[in-house]
Amino acid sequence: MAIIPARGGSKSIPLKNIRPLGGFPLIAYSIAAGLASDYVDRVLVSTDSPEISALAKTFGAECPFLRPAELAGDTATDFPVFEHALHWLETEEGYRPDLLVQLRPTSPFRPTGLVDAAIEAMLRCPEADSLRGVTVSGQNPYKMWRVQDGFMQPLLDTPYAEPYNMPRQALPETYWQTGQIEVIRRATILEQKSLTGKMILSHVLPPEYAIDLDNLYQWEFAEHVLKTLNLDLVLPAKKSYHACKHS
Template sequence: MMKPEVLAIIPARGGSKGIPRKNIRPFAGYPLIAYSIAAGLQAETVRRVIVTTDDDEIAEIARHYGAETPFLRPAELAGDRTTDLPVFQHALTWLAEHENYHPDIVVHLRPTTPIRPPDIVDRTIHLLLAHPEADSVRGVTPVHQNPFKMWLLDGEDKPIRPLTTVPGI
């Protein structure tokens, strides 16, 4: 089998409200986003690392740490309620239309997850390739708390409430 074309996409918008500029705030001496860029660049399976952002400063920092920023994300895809799907669709459509680039596999690296085992990206890609019946792999972490002791922030000016009272959970 030929080596698949693997693209890592790091979504990093500039307008974070909870922690302003969180994606470029220092964490252990480096901007937070630098860790996700490094994870993608160090992975043997990943061919390209792209940061999709609406923010010139984030784009500049991303390039400094080795990521590509071939476009700036449109403002309508950088809102508080924008989900990942349209952000990734925009990135993949842009790459297809402007570079005729069509990756076989896309890896989603969140800048807010700076601590990853060094080989986790490669192991994940190999796991996906070993299971042709699968179309995706998702990393999860076991919860070490009882759900009846977990709480959810219910919006900006609303109180917290027990997780078990949320519909669908």
């Protein structure tokens, strides 16, 4: 089952999850990715917003409940959202999915086949607790700093004397987690009380897909990417809907 967490509140971009991107509401991209999978049998949106719920249903998602307000605030984390959904589905429907796919609306660019490839990786590796999408980090953390009282200290303790003076090619390759895909075992959530567990598989994405929408600059960049790059994206099906006006 795929779960798309989409709360109604957003301070950085108002009504972000239903704001039009490339002619579709943002959440429609994640719904389409779930529906395109050969393995995902249900695509569920967890939201506190009746407006998001109604719109998500028009694009083929299920919204069988509204998320409690205490799980939808600015400081809400993903774990209790997934725990709530699992408990609701088991209590109300007797439904117990073995694997859950998290498709974050704010990471809308997913290549064709991504969801199925990630699920297949988890099926091949029963010892894995979860899988996360990553991309090669643009800045190596071996060259990052903390600043205290005006003086710099390396962010990481490393076996290198001065990694910040070393060429990038001589340092270990590092990766940045993206929001395009996460696959989590039910047991990881309910038994380990975690969305990752300890054994986390990676799925490396090309950097051009690893766009996360947290501000208007990133939104404009995403619009530019849609218009100029010929990416192999899972796109929403065309629907008739009333696009909200945003300032």
